[in-house]
Amino acid sequence: MTGRPDELLARLHRDEWARLVAVLARQFGDIDLAEEVAQAAMETALVRWPNDGVPRSPSAWLLTTARRAAVDRVRRDAVYTGKLAGYALERPSTAPPAESEAIAGLEDVYDEQLAMMMACCHPAIGPADQIAMMLRFAAGLTTQEVAAGLLQSDSTLQARITRAKKRIAANRIPLAVPREAGALSERLDLVLSAISLIYTTGYDTPVGERVVRAELTGEALRLARIVLGALPEEAEAEALVGLLLLTQAREAARIDEDGVPVALEDQDRRRWDAAMIAEGTALVERAARRPTVGRFTIQAAIAAVHAEASSIERTDWRQIVVLYDLLLARGDDPIVRMNRAIAIARRDSPAEGLVLLRNLEGVPELERHHPFHASLALLYTEVGDAEAARAAWERALDLVEGAPQRRFIQRRLEDLR
Amino acid sequence: MKYVMLLMANLDDARCGDDGEAPSEQDFIDFDRELEEAGILRGGFALTDPELGTTVTKASSDAAPVITAGPYAESREFVGGTIVIEVDDLDEALRWAARCPGAVGGRVEVRPMLEI
Numbered sequence: 001m002t003g004r005p006d007e008l009l010a011r012l013h014r015d016e017w018a019r020l021v022a023v024l025a026r027q028f029g030d031i032d033l034a035e036e037v038a039q040a041a042m043e044t045a046l047v048r049w050p051n052d053g054v055p056r057s058p059s060a061w062l063l064t065t066a067r068r069a070a071v072d073r074v075r076r077d078a079v080y081t082g083k084l085a086g087y088a089l090e091r092p093s094t095a096p097p098a099e100s101e102a103i104a105g106l107e108d109v110y111d112e113q114l115a116m117m118m119a120c121c122h123p124a125i126g127p128a129d130q131i132a133m134m135l136r137f138a139a140g141l142t143t144q145e146v147a148a149g150l151l152q153s154d155s156t157l158q159a160r161i162t163r164a165k166k167r168i169a170a171n172r173i174p175l176a177v178p179r180e181a182g183a184l185s186e187r188l189d190l191v192l193s194a195i196s197l198i199y200t201t202g203y204d205t206p207v208g209e210r211v212v213r214a215e216l217t218g219e220a221l222r223l224a225r226i227v228l229g230a231l232p233e234e235a236e237a238e239a240l241v242g243l244l245l246l247t248q249a250r251e252a253a254r255i256d257e258d259g260v261p262v263a264l265e266d267q268d269r270r271r272w273d274a275a276m277i278a279e280g281t282a283l284v285e286r287a288a289r290r291p292t293v294g295r296f297t298i299q300a301a302i303a304a305v306h307a308e309a310s311s312i313e314r315t316d317w318r319q320i321v322v323l324y325d326l327l328l329a330r331g332d333d334p335i336v337r338m339n340r341a342i343a344i345a346r347r348d349s350p351a352e353g354l355v356l357l358r359n360l361e362g363v364p365e366l367e368r369h370h371p372f373h374a375s376l377a378l379l380y381t382e383v384g385d386a387e388a389a390r391a392a393w394e395r396a397l398d399l400v401e402g403a404p405q406r407r408f409i410q411r412r413l414e415d416l417r
Numbered sequence: 418m419k420y421v422m423l424l425m426a427n428l429d430d431a432r433c434g435d436d437g438e439a440p441s442e443q444d445f446i447d448f449d450r451e452l453e454e455a456g457i458l459r460g461g462f463a464l465t466d467p468e469l470g471t472t473v474t475k476a477s478s479d480a481a482p483v484i485t486a487g488p489y490a491e492s493r494e495f496v497g498g499t500i501v502i503e504v505d506d507l508d509e510a511l512r513w514a515a516r517c518p519g520a521v522g523g524r525v526e527v528r529p530m531l532e533i
Contacts, residue, residue, distance in 0.1 A: 122507070124507060124511075170529055171507040171529050172418050172505075172506045172507055172529065173506065173507045173508075174505075174506040174507070174508055178508065183508070183512075
């Protein structure tokens, strides 16, 4: 590692704060203590490295320094001693680290990070708080960054984090990966759902000037990769990484030079990222060959069918309808029914798709969902009913606050004139 | 760590009556034995029907107590009993709560005991 110590530290803070806290929290069973000593280690480094030089393995140095601070803190503080007495705690030595220990840093701590995610996504923590905790403690964003990413005020976000940490500590929610297969797959599902929600939150921002918040989409992909790193045999983890890659691959074509979204049928597919598609498709294929097929595997398979097609017309809509049927067989979901109706419009005819879509009118979840009205508008246009199309675009416009998405709809309205 | 399972039921819920779907007394006795054998049972109690309760409330510390017959009128939910267990963490407590007959039809609220 090279660079000035302060620049290096800023980068380490960004890349390794979450891993450092995860390892310490797991060892000492206390997130607050872990945060405190991780911060202290960073501050010590800021003072010492400019004078003493940057250690050979900076992350190992940080971990060792933080561990010592934690041990000191525990010994000094009767409250912590009492609190930690219940944990079968292996107290680390305070002797200077041996060379081998110093080298073993944070390079391979998927398990600790997964354990932290499992705690963050415990069902005893509310869904909105889970997302906040994941971004703070698994992705390592600052509370201000998380608040900005989730479009919440700093104080709301801080309150979420405080409440969730208190629940983890007071209830003794284990910072551990569940051992039983059943419990593991249930919790994994919550972790993957949270990651997927972080991605979608970043993918389509409902307000402001930017459609995409790359800090969220990028973190979601990174977190999914960490889960897969820890659980390489889990098909759904594999499928989620695949799904995110296949979606991310369209990024360059999805937004035009004015920052306005481009509909799938109008995207220049040559601008899709071929490397991401290759990696994503390989993951999906592997996930699909495993004995149990979950919802992310099916969603990723749909994304893969889109990715391999050279145009909307050459897309295998027959296959896509089959995959949506598989999703619906797992449980009814209005959004999936909406997407299936659109696939039917492409496979059979716009009129047939429109009938299915219109059957969904009045479903509250869809009435609030602007893509539902946009889909109706597109199919009305295709069957030649400009009046109904205009009304549907206007309903979509009423639901959208983001400036780029509004421009997208306004352009469509102009096209109808 | 000690956790209390609060066995909650609802006055409006038909299943907490004496019909066939409600867990029987024997179900609770069996569950108690299971906890005993696992070595984690630390206490608990069962309660009589909520209609038999009497509610006391005071507007302030020196106000006269207001005594009313029956449970707190605005709440349809009541505590039917409690079980105290001592286990390692919440996941283990939740696994036991999921086995509790009180979770069928009613609900079991798991709360860590405040250690003073």
